[in-house]
Amino acid sequence: MSIPEIFGIDVFNESVMQERLSSDVYKAFKKTIEEGKHLGQSLADAIAVAMKDWAVEKGATHFTHWFQPMTGITAEKHDSFISPSGDGHVIMEFSGKELIKGETDASSFPSGGLRATFEARGYTAWDPTSYAFIKGNILCIPTAFCSYSGEALDKRTPLLRSMEAINKSALRVLKILGSDAAHVTPNIGAEQEYFLIDREMYSKRKDLIYTARSLYGAKPPKTQELDDHYFGTVKTRVAAYMADLDEQLWKLGVLAKTKHNEVAPCQHELAPIFSVANVATDHNQLTMELMKRTARRHGFKCLLTEKPFEHVNGSGKHINWSLSTDTGVNLLNPGKTPAENAQFLTFLVAVIKGVNKYQDLLRISVASANNDHRLGASEAPPSIISIFLGDELTAILDSIVKGEVYHATGKQYMEVGVDILPNFKKDTTDRNRTSPFAFTGNKFEFRSPGSKLSVAGPTTFINTIVADVLDEFADELEGAEDVKEALNKLIKRTIEENSAIIFNGDGYSSDWVEEAKKRGLVNYPSTPDALPHFADKKNVELFERHNVYSETEIRSRIEILLEEYIKTIKIEARTMLDMANKDIFPAVSSYVKELAQTAKLAGECGVNAEYENDMLRKLTDLTSKMYKAYNELSEIEKPLEQPITGCEKLAKYCHDTVIPAMKVLREPADELESLVGQKYWPYPTYGELLFYV
Numbered sequence: 001m002s003i004p005e006i007f008g009i010d011v012f013n014e015s016v017m018q019e020r021l022s023s024d025v026y027k028a029f030k031k032t033i034e035e036g037k038h039l040g041q042s043l044a045d046a047i048a049v050a051m052k053d054w055a056v057e058k059g060a061t062h063f064t065h066w067f068q069p070m071t072g073i074t075a076e077k078h079d080s081f082i083s084p085s086g087d088g089h090v091i092m093e094f095s096g097k098e099l100i101k102g103e104t105d106a107s108s109f110p111s112g113g114l115r116a117t118f119e120a121r122g123y124t125a126w127d128p129t130s131y132a133f134i135k136g137n138i139l140c141i142p143t144a145f146c147s148y149s150g151e152a153l154d155k156r157t158p159l160l161r162s163m164e165a166i167n168k169s170a171l172r173v174l175k176i177l178g179s180d181a182a183h184v185t186p187n188i189g190a191e192q193e194y195f196l197i198d199r200e201m202y203s204k205r206k207d208l209i210y211t212a213r214s215l216y217g218a219k220p221p222k223t224q225e226l227d228d229h230y231f232g233t234v235k236t237r238v239a240a241y242m243a244d245l246d247e248q249l250w251k252l253g254v255l256a257k258t259k260h261n262e263v264a265p266c267q268h269e270l271a272p273i274f275s276v277a278n279v280a281t282d283h284n285q286l287t288m289e290l291m292k293r294t295a296r297r298h299g300f301k302c303l304l305t306e307k308p309f310e311h312v313n314g315s316g317k318h319i320n321w322s323l324s325t326d327t328g329v330n331l332l333n334p335g336k337t338p339a340e341n342a343q344f345l346t347f348l349v350a351v352i353k354g355v356n357k358y359q360d361l362l363r364i365s366v367a368s369a370n371n372d373h374r375l376g377a378s379e380a381p382p383s384i385i386s387i388f389l390g391d392e393l394t395a396i397l398d399s400i401v402k403g404e405v406y407h408a409t410g411k412q413y414m415e416v417g418v419d420i421l422p423n424f425k426k427d428t429t430d431r432n433r434t435s436p437f438a439f440t441g442n443k444f445e446f447r448s449p450g451s452k453l454s455v456a457g458p459t460t461f462i463n464t465i466v467a468d469v470l471d472e473f474a475d476e477l478e479g480a481e482d483v484k485e486a487l488n489k490l491i492k493r494t495i496e497e498n499s500a501i502i503f504n505g506d507g508y509s510s511d512w513v514e515e516a517k518k519r520g521l522v523n524y525p526s527t528p529d530a531l532p533h534f535a536d537k538k539n540v541e542l543f544e545r546h547n548v549y550s551e552t553e554i555r556s557r558i559e560i561l562l563e564e565y566i567k568t569i570k571i572e573a574r575t576m577l578d579m580a581n582k583d584i585f586p587a588v589s590s591y592v593k594e595l596a597q598t599a600k601l602a603g604e605c606g607v608n609a610e611y612e613n614d615m616l617r618k619l620t621d622l623t624s625k626m627y628k629a630y631n632e633l634s635e636i637e638k639p640l641e642q643p644i645t646g647c648e649k650l651a652k653y654c655h656d657t658v659i660p661a662m663k664v665l666r667e668p669a670d671e672l673e674s675l676v677g678q679k680y681w682p683y684p685t686y687g688e689l690l691f692y693v
């Protein structure tokens with residue numbers, strides 16, 4: 001079958017609905033969605049029957065409410081369609097009630113204290129704006145997941161709330177600017193980086209198995225210094241994997257578009273064509289799931305962790321974000337006419353102000369144990385948030401502040417439109433890869449998120465932040481006598497007041513850290529530094545104002561994320577100890593024994609075994625050093641055993657004490673690795689892992 005024929009073949013999408021639903025039902029359904037209303041019982045029943053018939057014809061036997069708990073991955077519980085027909089047989093049934101709402105035992109999902117233990121029930125509720133699809137033989141229904149008392153236990157609910165918030169706020173502003181748009185949606189294009197390694201080698205390393213990250217590993221003779229992997233020819237074996245993955249994604253309606261090798265050996269990227277935020281979030285989850293599942297079939301292991309290997313780049317997930325109207329306008333597109341320019345500048349400065357005012361939140365939205373290894377490590381944006389606009393756009397904003405007419409350099413033209421709002425061409429400057437938040441022509445690209453992170457969190461934050469500023473703008477403009485003049489003033493003042501966040505230079509340089517400090521920008525280098533600020537008064541007020549998170553929901557999320565941080569470090573520390581004890585020490589001992597025997601034999605023959613004797617000393621010195629570090633880490637990780645209370649303190653302890661002790665243990669181990677004979681070393685080295693054929 002051709003690609004257009006297989007695309008979306010497993011999705012209950014518009015065309016299937018049009019074909020399968022009566023035109024009355026279809027129209028009523030579309031209307032409910034457009035108006036954001038609840039689905040009536042009879043409508044739900046009609047859709048459920050059509051959905052079930054379609055799914056059963058395609059071989060589905062079960063259905064599931066597919067949701068995204070706060071673990072960051074997806075969850076499903078399968079129910080078959082069977083129902084006894086009373087004569088010893090069964091029929092396949094699925095009701096509107098089952099489609100719309102599910103009850104599930106929420107007790108095993110993290111809730112951060114939201115779900116009191118006496119009330120273990122949780123609800124899942126259909127999100128009809130994201131299509132149902134078939135995975136294997138399961139009909140998957142995208143749902144939100146809430147507690148009995150209505151608190152969000154998932155990532156989708158706040159995202160949907162934030163989409164509603166930005167829709168409302170953006171429409172207020174657009175109305176003032178004379179637009180006839182009736183709906184505004186945030187769009188997301190999530191570029192997904194990942195590592196593929198040989199499954200057999202993977203299975204020999206406990207660190208990769210338990211933590212999806214190598215905790216030991218000496219630097220191999222070659223890493224990424226030749227830049228020969230980025231955009232290089234894809235290995236045949238990898239190409240077959242990518243082709244298989246693409247096909248599966250296409251069947252699920254995921255617009256998989258770009259694939260290429262990344263900077264590090266074994267590192268690759270897949271980017272879809274952007275789509276509406278909640279759909280893009282679902283699709284990214286499916287992409288991650290299928291990346292892992294497909295890897296197994298091809299003898300690979302797919303690692304989505306942010307920093308699986310020291311000495312080479314980690315993996316990120318760039319979130320491209322823009323806003324568009326139902327009339328087909330991208331509000332971040334500079335446009336050609338002065339009116340479009342005015343609209344563009346309004347939305348542009350709203351984003352600038354939002355990011356400046358809530359820098360901390362953007363940092364918080366990407367905080368995790370693994371992403372901490374990336375941010376600021378000269379391979380990914382720093383933990384300081386700043387905006388890259390490019391030279392031309394920055395010059396235009398400068399000229400607006402100065403009240404001067406902007407003169408474009410070179411061949412670029414300009415056309416002064418409404419007062420100070422000039423027309424200009426899309427920015428053509430080199431894109432700055434070191435910036436965490438970069439304007440790239442007609443969208444912003446948020447580059448801090450780690451590869452494993454759900455798109456939902458950062459997107460929810462960006463939507464809410466921008467919605468808030470747009471509301472402020474609307475408040476100001478709605479009361480103005482002369483809107484044009486008020487808008488000009490507003491834009492000028494917003495640029496003036498928020499220029500500190502704009503930085504077009506090298507985000508990787510240490511000078512920037514100093515400079516950012518002078519500018520008063522927030523810098524929370526680690527997850528335990530960042531997370532507690534989620535509950536800062538201004539942040540709670542922001543999210544409550546837009547009904548995105550209640551204070552309780554915020555506090556529960558902080559707790560869950562800190563717990564996850566602590567558990568991650570705990571598992572890592574224990575895996576290191578286990579590998580030291582069971583793998584590394586015994587391996588070194590065997591090699592030492594071999595050397596000692598050789599040296600002894602040589603001595604008996606009257607020969608001075610220089611290499612053996614030297615090596616014996618080196619190895620035993622390093623082993624002693626490692627043993628000391630091992631004992632220290634064993635002591636240090638003990639407090640992590642306590643039942644987790646006071647997460648904040650324990651997370652800081654992990655960061656300040658456990659992680660440094662892990663580093664101290666790793667050093668001699670890696671040195672030993674480089675000295676011990678290959679056949680003695682107990683697991684594949686970086687060289688073997690990264691340069692498989």
Ligand code: ADP
Pocket residue numbers: 187188189190191258271272273274318320321322323330442443445
């Ligand atoms: P690069 O690697 O150069 O950043 P890619 O082509 O890999 O670029 O990825 C760019 C991503 O941005 C794609 O997912 C693309 O669909 C998405 N994108 C393009 N335009 C928009 C837009 N207006 N809004 C959101 N995302 C967009």
Ligand code: MG
Pocket residue numbers: 191318445
């Ligand atoms: Mg990119």
